[in-house]
Amino acid sequence: MKNEDLIAKLKTIVQPYVQDEDAFNNLSEETTFVGDLKINSANLVDIILDVEDEFDIRIENEEMEQMLSVKAAMAIVNSKIAS
Amino acid sequence: MDTEHILKLLPYEPPFLFVDGLSRISEEGVTGNYTFKETEYFYKGHFRNQPVTPGVILTECMAQIGVVCLGIYLLKDEITENFKPEIALTSSAVDFYLPVFPGETVTVISEKVVFRFHKLKCNVKLFNQKEELVCRGTISGMLKPKGND
Numbered sequence: 001m002k003n004e005d006l007i008a009k010l011k012t013i014v015q016p017y018v019q020d021e022d023a024f025n026n027l028s029e030e031t032t033f034v035g036d037l038k039i040n041s042a043n044l045v046d047i048i049l050d051v052e053d054e055f056d057i058r059i060e061n062e063e064m065e066q067m068l069s070v071k072a073a074m075a076i077v078n079s080k081i082a083s
Numbered sequence: 084m085d086t087e088h089i090l091k092l093l094p095y096e097p098p099f100l101f102v103d104g105l106s107r108i109s110e111e112g113v114t115g116n117y118t119f120k121e122t123e124y125f126y127k128g129h130f131r132n133q134p135v136t137p138g139v140i141l142t143e144c145m146a147q148i149g150v151v152c153l154g155i156y157l158l159k160d161e162i163t164e165n166f167k168p169e170i171a172l173t174s175s176a177v178d179f180y181l182p183v184f185p186g187e188t189v190t191v192i193s194e195k196v197v198f199r200f201h202k203l204k205c206n207v208k209l210f211n212q213k214e215e216l217v218c219r220g221t222i223s224g225m226l227k228p229k230g231n232d
Contacts, residue, residue, distance in 0.1 A: 042173030042225050045202040064200050 001081065003029075006074050013050045017043035029071040055081055084159040092155050092168060093147070098124050101144035108156050112194040112205075115148035121185040136183040138218070141209055142175055146222050149193030149207035154226035157198050161228040169229035173202070177220030181211065188212050201227045 011027060018024040019038035023031060033039045033047070048064050051057070051073065057080040059067070067073045086105040093102060107114040119136055126134035155168050162168060183189060189209050196204040204223040211217050 040173065042171075042202050042223055045200045048200060049197065061200065 001078070003074065006077065007070065009054060010051070010070060010073060010077075013054060014039070014047055017047060027070065029074065030069065032069045033073075034068065051077065057081065084156055089152050089155050092162065093151060094168070094170065095147065099143075101140065101147050102152060105148070105152060108153065110157065110195070112192070113149060113153040113156070114190065114192050115152060116188055116190050117144050117148070118188040119183060119185055123185065126185055134185050136185075136187075138177070138179050141179070141183060141189075141218055142177050142220070142222070144189065145177070145191050145193070145207040145209050145218070145220070146172055146175065146224065148191040149205050150203055150222050150224045151226070153193055153195065153205065154198075154203045154224065157195075157203065158226060158228055163228075166228035166230050169227050171225045172222070173225055174223045175220060177218050177222070179218040181215055181217045183211060183217055189217065190214075196221070201225055 007029070014033070014037065015024065017039050020036065023036040023038070031037065033044055039047070048059055048067065052059055055077055057077065059076065063076050067076055086108065089105065089108070090102060093100065101117045102115055103117045105113060105115040125137055125140060129135060129137045151170055154170065155162065158168060189211055191207060191209050193205045193207040196206055202223060202225055204221065207222050208219040209217045
């Protein structure tokens, strides 16, 4: 999947949980979910579950702990859909 | 893990403990009860000269039985002598249908929707003694065992 397509899909998933709208409007690969978008830990779990449904993948506990930024999320999704 | 052990691990004390007992618990859900004593502190002010159990207290009762007790049960393999449950309410959406007056016993029935990455989300209903639905909703919380070392 092309990076811009992947980011667009992630943005759609993340949007309902975002607290900082400005950070969301300026979202890049470097954006972090908790630090920049001010998403709480419970909604971070919702995002992971939505990502699993959207891409039909299963994310494990250790991977979830690494999914702190858009870039990290993209890397994990890419590794899963490629395999 | 039995009911007595779960109740002992609850981090609440009166006047903010709203669980008397559990009659059923499994990986999928829990049923428990609480009797609102006529002496509960909040009846003095809610409402003046007309005591009615506040909705936030009913929500708290649903959360303590439906999410926290169930969550402790689900964490049973991770909870040890040195690791106690650390909990936080993260969302609640509840609709109310009937009032609960001083002295009433309520039954809470909770069904697990999802428990992953330490987040527990449940559909919870609260019934009165006549088995009428008092309120229902969806409540979520984060539950983690936390070490004291």
